[in-house]
Amino acid sequence: MYYYKILSRYIYIYILIMNKEDIKLIGSGWSSAAFVKNIDTDKFNVTVISLTPDFIYTPLLSHQIITKIDTTRKITDLGFVNYVEAQVTDINFEKKKIICSNGKEINYENLILSHGSKVNTFNIEGVNDNCFFLKTSNDADIIRNKLQSLPDNSSITVIGCGLTGSEIIGNLIDYNKFTINAIDGLPKPLTVFDEKIQNYTENLWKNNGVNIQFNNFVSKVEKDKVSIKNVGSISSDLTIWCGGIRISPLSRLVNSYLGLECRFGIPINNYLAIDNFKFNNIYAMGDCSYSLDPPTAQKAYQQGKYLADCFNNDFKNIKPFEFHNRGQIGYIGKGESVFQLGKFHSYGKITGMFNKFVHLYNSIDYKQFMNFHTLF
Numbered sequence: 001m002y003y004y005k006i007l008s009r010y011i012y013i014y015i016l017i018m019n020k021e022d023i024k025l026i027g028s029g030w031s032s033a034a035f036v037k038n039i040d041t042d043k044f045n046v047t048v049i050s051l052t053p054d055f056i057y058t059p060l061l062s063h064q065i066i067t068k069i070d071t072t073r074k075i076t077d078l079g080f081v082n083y084v085e086a087q088v089t090d091i092n093f094e095k096k097k098i099i100c101s102n103g104k105e106i107n108y109e110n111l112i113l114s115h116g117s118k119v120n121t122f123n124i125e126g127v128n129d130n131c132f133f134l135k136t137s138n139d140a141d142i143i144r145n146k147l148q149s150l151p152d153n154s155s156i157t158v159i160g161c162g163l164t165g166s167e168i169i170g171n172l173i174d175y176n177k178f179t180i181n182a183i184d185g186l187p188k189p190l191t192v193f194d195e196k197i198q199n200y201t202e203n204l205w206k207n208n209g210v211n212i213q214f215n216n217f218v219s220k221v222e223k224d225k226v227s228i229k230n231v232g233s234i235s236s237d238l239t240i241w242c243g244g245i246r247i248s249p250l251s252r253l254v255n256s257y258l259g260l261e262c263r264f265g266i267p268i269n270n271y272l273a274i275d276n277f278k279f280n281n282i283y284a285m286g287d288c289s290y291s292l293d294p295p296t297a298q299k300a301y302q303q304g305k306y307l308a309d310c311f312n313n314d315f316k317n318i319k320p321f322e323f324h325n326r327g328q329i330g331y332i333g334k335g336e337s338v339f340q341l342g343k344f345h346s347y348g349k350i351t352g353m354f355n356k357f358v359h360l361y362n363s364i365d366y367k368q369f370m371n372f373h374t375l376f
Contacts, residue, residue: 020045023311024098024106026088026250027114028055028075030297031286034304035112036079040312047082048075049098049106050115056137058297059359062167062331064140065147066175072137088115088250093257093279110281112307113254113266113274117287117295120246126221131241134164146238150178155235157181157226159218160242161189163330166201168240170333173208180210181234183226185217190330190338192294194345197338201347204332245295251288265290270320272307283307293323329355 021044025032028050039046054072064071076083086100091111098106119135121127132143147156156172158165161184172180182189182205188198189205205212213228220227221241227233247255251266258277260267266284267275268291274282285303293299306321327341329351337355338347346354 022109023047023112024049024108024110025081025112025114026050026098027116027286027288028052029114029116029286030055030058030300031304031307032075032112032114033078034301035114035285035308036075036081036304038305038308038312039079039081040308041080044311045082046079047084047106049084049086049088049100050075051085051087052136053083053085054137061134061137061140062164062171064137065134065143065168066171068141068144071140090253091250093282110311111283113250113282113284113288114286114300114304115248115250115288117245117251117265118248119241120244121241122243124218124221127218127241127243130221130223131159131239133241134168143238143240147175147178150237152177153179154237155179155181157183157234157236157239158242159183159221159226159239160244161186161214162192162242162244163190163328165240165242166190167331168242169205169210170331170336173205173210173333174335180205181213181226181236182210183213183216183218183228185215187215189214192328193338193340197340197345197347201332201338204334204336208333245287248288254284262290265295267291271310271318272303272321294325296328298326298328299323329358331355 023044023046025035025046025048028048032048033055053074053076055075055078057071060069060071063069086102086104088098089101090099092099096108098108119133133139134143156178158168161182166189169180169182172178189201190198213231216228216231218226219229221239224235225233226236226239247263247265254266255262266289268284268289269275272283272285274284285307286300287295302323303321310318327339329337329339331337335349335352336347337352339345339351
């Protein structure tokens with residue numbers, strides 16, 4: 001009787017699982033994390049397919065190049081989902097099959113593309129071979145170990161002064177060990193921010209010895225130097241590339257099925273479904289998708305929650321996705337941060353304190369913040 005009860009229970013659980021609607025989710029970034037945290041796994045059987053099972057809290061990566069911080073958490077810890085380690089190289093939409101690099105084929109009922117984007121090197125000679133990139137926790141560990149091995153006054157070059165590049169420069173200023181070079185083809189850092197914030201950031205960097213090369217484009221990167229158009233070359237013992245993102249090969253492939261030449265990502269409609277596609281139950285979100293909203297982690301997270309809510313409510317009485325801008329915040333060095341929400345902006349040490357509490361609120365667990373607060 002005892003074994004019969006156990007067997008009956010397992011049969012019951014198996015029937016429940018088999019009766020659930022299936023969702024395959026490609027990628028483990030911000031939008032995937034939000035989807036996994038909010039999807040009703042009593043109704044849906046969700047499988048995440050990605051090369052890594054880790055969700056990375058990317059706002060802390062720039063700090064991790066100086067101090068070791070745990071910025072990752074298993075995507076399966078965020079919700080009751082399955083995980084398949086694989087790189088998706090193709091999708092057979094007619095047969096509803098996901099094709100992986102190892103030859104494995106995975107069937108799907110509902111498909112969500114959230115595989116992100118790739119680093120944009122603009123085909124500049126030497127970037128791939130001689131630059132460090134900051135996309136993963138492992139990248140941060142490699143850069144940190146390299147920095148620790150360099151002697152004092154070594155030359156560190158950061159190419160690209162958007163939010164990621166600016167936070168890297170801010171942390172290098174705090175390290176107070178190296179000569180820092182900042183290069184950007186645009187006239188100011190943080191060009192998505194207000195002009196006052198741009199000028200404040202530039203002045204802080206200049207006052208802390210950062211060598212600035214704005215309105216200049218890199219023409220070549222070598223192991224120990226960086227060549228700049230109309231300027232010449234500067235020595236560089238370590239070069240970090242933060243030059244932007246580009247569409248991924250998988251997104252290009254999907255666009256080829258659409259007959260589109262969109263170079264920014266997969267076009268989606270207001271409900272995150274792939275636009276003008278003849279196949280149903282296929283969605284895209286995060287950096288792999290393209291809409292008029294800014295390509296930020298904030299938007300991706302909102303998309304993931306929105307799509308999970310749509311599934312949970314069987315897509316009944318749903319409203320179009322609407323991005324709610326909560327503002328942008330970034331660290332620029334010396335305990336100071338910059339913040340902007342619409343026309344409101346602030347900068348300085350008080351904003352730096354606010355920045356820490358933002359990370360506390362958004363961080364994956366409390367231990368991360370306990371490590372993070374020691375950086376200032």
